[in-house]
Amino acid sequence: MGSRWGISRTVGQIYALLYISYVPLNADDIAHLLSFSRSNVSMGLKELQGWRLLRSEFRAGDRREYFKTPEDVWEIFRTLADERRRREVEPTLSVLRECLLDPVTTQEDVHFHKRMQAMYDLISMSNEWFVDVQKLSAEDLTALMHLGAHAQKLLHAKNRLLSFAGLNKEELPEGVKQEVVK
Amino acid sequence: MGSRWGISRTVGQIYALLYISYVPLNADDIAHLLSFSRSNVSMGLKELQGWRLLRSEFRAGDRREYFKTPEDVWEIFRTLADERRRREVEPTLSVLRECLLDPVTTQEDVHFHKRMQAMYDLISMSNEWFVDVQKLSAEDLTALMHLGAHAQKLLHAKNRLLSFAGLNKEELPEGVKQEVVK
DNA sequence: CATTAATTTCAAAAATCCCTGAAAGTACGG
DNA sequence: CCGTACTTTCAGGGATTTTTGAAATTAATG
Numbered sequence: 001m002g003s004r005w006g007i008s009r010t011v012g013q014i015y016a017l018l019y020i021s022y023v024p025l026n027a028d029d030i031a032h033l034l035s036f037s038r039s040n041v042s043m044g045l046k047e048l049q050g051w052r053l054l055r056s057e058f059r060a061g062d063r064r065e066y067f068k069t070p071e072d073v074w075e076i077f078r079t080l081a082d083e084r085r086r087r088e089v090e091p092t093l094s095v096l097r098e099c100l101l102d103p104v105t106t107q108e109d110v111h112f113h114k115r116m117q118a119m120y121d122l123i124s125m126s127n128e129w130f131v132d133v134q135k136l137s138a139e140d141l142t143a144l145m146h147l148g149a150h151a152q153k154l155l156h157a158k159n160r161l162l163s164f165a166g167l168n169k170e171e172l173p174e175g176v177k178q179e180v181v182k
Numbered sequence: 183m184g185s186r187w188g189i190s191r192t193v194g195q196i197y198a199l200l201y202i203s204y205v206p207l208n209a210d211d212i213a214h215l216l217s218f219s220r221s222n223v224s225m226g227l228k229e230l231q232g233w234r235l236l237r238s239e240f241r242a243g244d245r246r247e248y249f250k251t252p253e254d255v256w257e258i259f260r261t262l263a264d265e266r267r268r269r270e271v272e273p274t275l276s277v278l279r280e281c282l283l284d285p286v287t288t289q290e291d292v293h294f295h296k297r298m299q300a301m302y303d304l305i306s307m308s309n310e311w312f313v314d315v316q317k318l319s320a321e322d323l324t325a326l327m328h329l330g331a332h333a334q335k336l337l338h339a340k341n342r343l344l345s346f347a348g349l350n351k352e353e354l355p356e357g358v359k360q361e362v363v364k
Numbered sequence: 365c366a367t368t369a370a371t372t373t374c375a376a377a378a379a380t381c382c383c384t385g386a387a388a389g390t391a392c393g394g
Numbered sequence: 395c396c397g398t399a400c401t402t403t404c405a406g407g408g409a410t411t412t413t414t415g416a417a418a419t420t421a422a423t424g
Contacts, residue, residue: 004186004188004266004270006186008381008382009382010382010383019297019301020293020294020297020298022289022290022293022294026400027400027401028400036383036384037383037384037385038384038385038400038401039383039384039385039386039401039402039403039404040382040383040384042401042402042403043382043383043402043403046402063391063392063399063400063401064399064400064401065400065401073297073300073301073303073304074304077304084186088186107204108204111202111204112202112204115201115202115255116202118255119201119255121255122255122256122259125324125327125328126327128327128330129327129328129330132330132332133330142307144333145307145308145310145311146307146311147333148310148311148314148315150314151326151329151333190411190412191412192412192413208370209370209371210370218413218414219413219414219415220370220371220414220415221371221372221373221374221413221414221415221416222412222413222414224371224372224373225372225373225412225413228372245369245370245371245421245422245423246369246370246371247370247371
């Protein structure tokens, strides 16, 4: 899948090897195991470091650098997604913002402006959503995902509870009122 | 951004043109406007149709097919994401499932198995989450996104309310109890 | 059913991307 | 400061992808 995540096939193979390897590997190990040239591995590792996807360690009496991936697959996913957000999404939003500043005169302009605005709103909202969600712990994220579409029901429940609390405050005992407000 | 969404630069340009165009365009229009060969446009349109991203119409006394994108940018996004899910994510999950069936004997195998399982769990959960969320309307989706990280608070509120309801049922008036259960 | 307008296919050319080996660079130990 | 062990850079070549024009195909019209 790597090619669709912004990294080339070779770099993907290197990362996959490091991900499944029981022990950290140095560049020569990787070149040997994957039958890549040493320089290819070097470039691949450099790119992966650019994505902040690698951890490395040194050993006493050994100059070589040993690489491994983070243990937590959620962390990997988050790092990758955040890096893509910064590299691709933010610049796209900048360009869209510039487009939106252009003067609107003709009917075509109106249509163009509407489309750009819709695209900007979608990307901008997704972006903010991701920044927010990224802060959550792996457990909270998992819980949130398991909610899935049920989150919608929860949303409706929230609205019902809020309107209920607004309409019928005097009926509620003090403890319930506090809980609802919370 | 098209290249990271699984479509080539040219196809992306064609789609962008159709997205911003005030009127539907035929293949010749597109070829002319973008300076692509007619056959290139034909292939691009075919690919976009394969992604189910196009609408088209015919006109009386005109044999040519006129193309446009859906009006709703959320619909475009959803279609694209769903198609990618089917083409890329599902096959990946199949391969991972097969890997997980392999016998585990050595220590390396145990590690490999754990890593594959973690990856499978992540992709599988994201996949299910997306399938769920995809069913939501544009408005519900927007509301859900605006919640963002606050959804986590809502989650905790739900848990508090549930435990509260469990502990103090007899204190509540009938109407509140029903609402909480809902 | 022949004509013509429009579209699609496909093999080859063009463009792009990726890998490699040679050479240069870096840093550590003596 | 030199030699050694390791890493990085980069131009050139190879592989892959993309684009094209010519030919084939399809479909509407008189």
